[in-house]
Amino acid sequence: MxxxxxxxxxxxxxxxxxxxTAAEVVYGEIGNRNFYEQKLLLWGGLLIFAYFKGYYIYQYFMHMKYEGAIVKGNVWFTVPLVIYFMIMLWPDTAANDKLNYEIAHQLDPMTGDIATIIEGSRNLVNEEFRYLYDDYAATHPGAEIHGEGGN
Amino acid sequence: MTTAITSYDPAVDAPEHHHPVYDYDSGPPVDRGKFAIWVFLGTEIMFFTGLIGTYIVLRAGSPEWPNPAHRLAVGITAFNTFVLICSSATVVAGLFAVQKDDLAGLRKWWGLSILLGAGFVGIQVYEYVHLIQHGMTPNQDLFWSTFYLMTGLHGIHVVVGVLWLAAVYVQVLRGGFSSKNWVGLELAGLYWHFVDLVWVLLFTLIYLM
Known part of the structure; x- marks a missing residue:
């Protein structure tokens, strides 16, 4: 060539x-200490930093700014696929109070058993599934379970 | 007036390898290697979209999610991000050098890129060892399993990238590139920048959010 x-x-x-990058890390540190619960402010700000970093890498380092339609088309064909994927995932992310992931627990590194269930997690799953937590508490007397319904 | 063929020398008159010679190119009006790498990167975009999308679903479905600042060493990883961005810049500097026939500059910048890439892997291994020594293994909870899955798969991409840069560097040392032939460098560079771009997203999602 x-x-x-x-x-x-x-x-x-x-x-x-x-x-x-420096500004993003500082913003993240300040945000995590001072307004961690204000997710829109914290996450929105961080994603703006990430977007601009990605933009500059994509447009200049990857040279996309100077490419023609064929090369650009190779990337743009993924956009509808990504949107489709997001739509498919949306019910899971939007209706998270109906999920029952037994994920809010900590394992004991020595025994592999569940050692702690994070406080309040029992009440965040559907009522029909809460017996799982209660069964667990009954069969694992050594486990420390926080929150309503725990021992 | 007609011209009679008086002699026919296959070495001179026959097309090379007896392939037909056309005055047009039937391929896309873009370098085939670049076309192929972008198709491949398109599949990689979908791969990481699936990974990040799953992470978001699991995180949204979790009643609680720990503050990553309480679990991860953000400072050292921010430094690692700095290292990866520097390596992307040195790859571009190497490419620009060869386009000006500055082969010494190419060797310098490309070698530096490999060192920085290897440095990124080294720091990530150090982080993993430190975490595992403190009992933070993938089976602890969803935070750690998604952490190791995403950073681990990205780490594998970085290792592949370092090996690719190193393989190209062998060609660089053998004088395989010039201002008229540098596509091989560009293809390796595109993959490397993609790995950098993915890390920018992962760093924000996993370490800061």
Whole structure:
């Protein structure tokens, strides 16, 4: 290949990416300490930083800004697939109070048994499944279960 | 007026390897290697979309999710992110150098990229060892299983990337690239930037959010 695509200032882009990373980490640290519960503010801000970092890498380092329709099309065909995938997952993420993942527990590293069920998790699953937690408490007297219904 | 063929020398007159020669290219108007790597990267986008999407579903379905700042060393991983971004920049610097026929610059920047990539893997291994020594194994809870799954699969991609950069570096040392022939460098670079891009997302999702 003999045609040279346009070159940009690598140093300038490097500084921008490092500045964005530093700003993102500082924002994350401040957010996790001061407004961890304000998810929209914390996550929205972090995702904006991530978006711009990804944008610069994609457009300049991966040279997409200077590519033609064929190369761009190779990436854009994934967009409807990603949207389709998100739609398929949406019921699970939107209706999370109906889920029953037994995931809010800690295992004892020595025995492999459930050692702790995180406080309140029993009440967040459907009532019909809560017997699982109660059964567990009955059959594992050594386990420490927090929250309503625990021992 | 007609011209008679007076002699026929296969070495001179026959097309090379007897392939027909056309005055047009039937392929896409883009380098085939670049076309192929972007198709491959498209599948990689779907792979990581599935992984991240599953993570979001599991996290949204979990009644509680620990603050990652309480479980992970964000500082050292932020430094590792810095290392990976630097390696992406040095890959581009190497590519720009070869386009100017600066082969010494290519060797310098490409070698540095490999070192930085290996450094990223080393820091991640150090993090894993430290966590496992403190009992933070994948079977502890969903936080740790998704953490190891996502960072581990990304880590495998980084290892493959380092090996690819190293394989290309062997060709660099043998003088296999010039200002007229650098596509092989660009393809390895595209994969490496993709790995960097995915890490930007994973770092935000897993370590900061």
């Amino acid at each position: 003999s045609e040279h695509p346009p070159q940009f200032s690598v140093k300038k882009l490097w500084i921008i990416l490092l500045a964005l």
